[in-house]
Amino acid sequence: MTTIYNFSAGPAVLPKEVLRQAAAEMLDWHGSGMSVMEMSHRGPEFISIYREAERDLRELMNVPDNYRILFMQGGGLSQNAVIPMNLVGRKAQPATIDFVRTGSWSGKSIKEAARYANVNVAASAEDSGFTTVPPQSEWRLTPDAAYLHLCTNETIDGVEIDFVPDAPAGVPIVADMSSHILSRQVDVSKYGLIFGGAQKNIGPAGVTVVIVREDLIGHALPFCPSAFDFRNVADNESMYNTPPTYGIYIAGLVFRWLKQQGGIAAMERKNIEKARLLYAALDADDFYQNRVAPAYRSRMNVPFYLRDESKNEAFLAGAKARGLLQLKGHKSVGGMRASIYNAMPIEGVQALVDYLNEFAGRGR
Ligand code: PMP
Numbered sequence: 001m002t003t004i005y006n007f008s009a010g011p012a013v014l015p016k017e018v019l020r021q022a023a024a025e026m027l028d029w030h031g032s033g034m035s036v037m038e039m040s041h042r043g044p045e046f047i048s049i050y051r052e053a054e055r056d057l058r059e060l061m062n063v064p065d066n067y068r069i070l071f072m073q074g075g076g077l078s079q080n081a082v083i084p085m086n087l088v089g090r091k092a093q094p095a096t097i098d099f100v101r102t103g104s105w106s107g108k109s110i111k112e113a114a115r116y117a118n119v120n121v122a123a124s125a126e127d128s129g130f131t132t133v134p135p136q137s138e139w140r141l142t143p144d145a146a147y148l149h150l151c152t153n154e155t156i157d158g159v160e161i162d163f164v165p166d167a168p169a170g171v172p173i174v175a176d177m178s179s180h181i182l183s184r185q186v187d188v189s190k191y192g193l194i195f196g197g198a199q200k201n202i203g204p205a206g207v208t209v210v211i212v213r214e215d216l217i218g219h220a221l222p223f224c225p226s227a228f229d230f231r232n233v234a235d236n237e238s239m240y241n242t243p244p245t246y247g248i249y250i251a252g253l254v255f256r257w258l259k260q261q262g263g264i265a266a267m268e269r270k271n272i273e274k275a276r277l278l279y280a281a282l283d284a285d286d287f288y289q290n291r292v293a294p295a296y297r298s299r300m301n302v303p304f305y306l307r308d309e310s311k312n313e314a315f316l317a318g319a320k321a322r323g324l325l326q327l328k329g330h331k332s333v334g335g336m337r338a339s340i341y342n343a344m345p346i347e348g349v350q351a352l353v354d355y356l357n358e359f360a361g362r363g364r
Helices: 016-024 044-061 075-090 102-114 228-233 245-260 264-282 309-321 346-359
Strands: 067-072 096-101 118-124 147-151 173-176 193-198 208-211 301-307 334-338
Touching: 016 245, 044 067, 044 173, 044 245, 067 075, 067 118, 067 228, 067 245, 067 264, 075 102, 075 147, 075 193, 075 208, 096 102, 096 264, 102 173, 102 228, 193 228, 245 264, 264 301, 264 346, 301 309
Parallel strands: 096 118, 096 147, 147 173, 173 193
Antiparallel strands: 067 208, 193 208, 301 334
């Protein structure tokens, strides 16, 4: 049977070992006689699952003690409202939020935040067609902004910010890391808040991870829904309301898998190698094209175009026949996209590279 490799941008491939373990434990978790799905979130079984997941994520990302890890619902997009509602209250109203616009997802964040605060687009890569990150020297930052928001990996545009910028003193950096969290080493202490939907590098859709510095908690605006007030979520170990229990369980299995793989440093080395392999195949001649400036090419999401776009359908059909799935690009930009998250083995990238070479008629 053909081996299947799933290049979906999210929900995305999960480690086979994790899926196998979840299947084995599906009907009876550790002799409890219950599926994790059936457990009370307040029972000792689920509390132990939750605490281990929290502990492992803290260890993997080296999260300092003065940061809280929250497992919330609502997805990455909901945080575009939840974060302003929780963070702008530290400032006189109306507060200003600074943004750097590097693609589709930071664009959505700007639009949503404008409902809660003044937004200042400190820099935008729109003129480049979102193929680069504007140089920091050109960012027009607000000295007393409530925070500076970045999308450190633009899933659609394939642009990754690989540096931590200098924000004005006292201005926390908020980073949407939805599509590259846990793929590279990050110094959490440089950020005020890191967030991400789970459905790429963490687990199934429905879990949203928020890592937030303690002093940023407790400033929610009066109209912030109580279930989305970071104070309530943090004080109740993410159980102010019923958390997405099964998703947290799977995330916990993924964290354990990551530790077995050697942690984030080891994962990052593999991700560098996978990305190098794929971009080299795309750059070999002009049959394919990735338009992102090399310094900002994402290691996780690799959009590319065929020079002759009339071959798109044939390319996708051939890929599917070889077990290479979900390579169609996002509808807003067209073309192709290969997402190569942590759980994509190098063999999958090699299979894609072989197909890219074959379809381009190379080596004949
Ligand atoms: N931010 C980024 C970088 C994303 O890739 C996505 C989803 N693709 C989102 C936010 C939105 O997340 P969700 O669909 O979980 O709301």
